[in-house]
Amino acid sequence: MKKYIIGIDLGGMGAKGGVFSYEGELLVCDKIKTDKNDGFEGTVESLSVFCKSLAKDAGVSYTDVVAIGMGSPGVVDSTRGLVLRWSNFNWDNVPLAEVLSKKTEKPVYIANDANVAAFGEAKFGSTAQYQSSILLTIGTGVGGGMVFDGKLIEGYRSAGAELGHVTIREGGLPCACGRRGCYEKYASTTALIRQTRHAMVENLDSLLWEEAGGKIEKVDGRTAFAAARRGDKTAQEVIRQFVGYLSEGIADFVNILRPEAIVLGGGIANEGEELFAPLRKAVDERTYIAMDIVPLKIVGAALGNKAGMYGAYALAKEKMIK
Numbered sequence: 001m002k003k004y005i006i007g008i009d010l011g012g013m014g015a016k017g018g019v020f021s022y023e024g025e026l027l028v029c030d031k032i033k034t035d036k037n038d039g040f041e042g043t044v045e046s047l048s049v050f051c052k053s054l055a056k057d058a059g060v061s062y063t064d065v066v067a068i069g070m071g072s073p074g075v076v077d078s079t080r081g082l083v084l085r086w087s088n089f090n091w092d093n094v095p096l097a098e099v100l101s102k103k104t105e106k107p108v109y110i111a112n113d114a115n116v117a118a119f120g121e122a123k124f125g126s127t128a129q130y131q132s133s134i135l136l137t138i139g140t141g142v143g144g145g146m147v148f149d150g151k152l153i154e155g156y157r158s159a160g161a162e163l164g165h166v167t168i169r170e171g172g173l174p175c176a177c178g179r180r181g182c183y184e185k186y187a188s189t190t191a192l193i194r195q196t197r198h199a200m201v202e203n204l205d206s207l208l209w210e211e212a213g214g215k216i217e218k219v220d221g222r223t224a225f226a227a228a229r230r231g232d233k234t235a236q237e238v239i240r241q242f243v244g245y246l247s248e249g250i251a252d253f254v255n256i257l258r259p260e261a262i263v264l265g266g267g268i269a270n271e272g273e274e275l276f277a278p279l280r281k282a283v284d285e286r287t288y289i290a291m292d293i294v295p296l297k298i299v300g301a302a303l304g305n306k307a308g309m310y311g312a313y314a315l316a317k318e319k320m321i322k
């Protein structure tokens with residue numbers, strides 16, 4: 001009898017889900033909208049309906065679905081299946097795995113969404129050949145996840161691996177977490193946009209203006225890379241500084257944990273060697289043990305927005321066997 005596993009990537013705006021063969025082939029995927037006004041019960045009900053409709057779309061008997069894995073935002077205690085805190089949805093200490101399991105009549109395994117995405121990337125993405133990797137997702141903030149010896153490293157009650165909130169500038173920019181100088185205030189896409197705008201205001205003749213269509217509010221994570229490629233000195237300096245910030249955090253993680261690979265996710269990974277070549281050099285200059293002594297790969301993520309689904313599948317499969 002064929003067996004199937006459903007992987008769900010829950011978010012504040014929507015949930016993505018897929019049906020996987022037991023061996024890990026993605027058969028179908030779809031998404032639904034999520035809304036904090038639905039409350040905990042309402043959201044879990046939608047997820048339950050979603051799981052059943054996914055099985056139907058895959059042409060799979062729901063009876064043959066043996067487990068559901070899910071990445072959830074917030075502080076997620078993966079051992080006990082609880083969401084300890086998800087501020088956007090006002091969830092406090094909710095038994096997400098247990099309630100969804102009751103509704104779906106399947107075992108449900110959950111973990112933090114960034115960790116689950118790292119797990120997916122490590123098992124199926126660009127670092128599948130390595131035993132140890134750290135994923136950094138560069139977006140509004142910097143999310144992270146660590147996989148060593150094929151296992152997720154989450155810390156006690158899965159409350160660790162908050163890689164975006166290590167300090168790289170003492171007394172620096174204030175962060176929503178309450179500290180100053182956090183990594184994500186300097187190395188996220190949000191930070192790159194702020195750095196680009198700052199450079200534009202200081203350099204009115206820069207090509208950055210042209211790339212942004214003359215409007216500072218049109219600046220995005222690609223603007224500085226586009227102008228730098230055209231030889232704009234101001235843009236090149238923005239990239240040089242941003243790569244410097246990005247490398248500071250990476251060098252710290254490498255000095256502590258020394259993975260075989262660092263994987264960058266988020267739109268910025270599409271900039272290719274314009275980003276990766278200077279980044280590798282900057283990280284190599286900052287790490288205690290150089291890359292010619294102990295190799296270190298720095299690569300882009302391969303699964304894009306499907307990493308969470310793949311990770312959720314892999315999480316469920318691993319926890320089932322345990």
Ligand SMILES: [Zn+2]
Binds near residue numbers: 165176
């Ligand atoms: Zn912070």
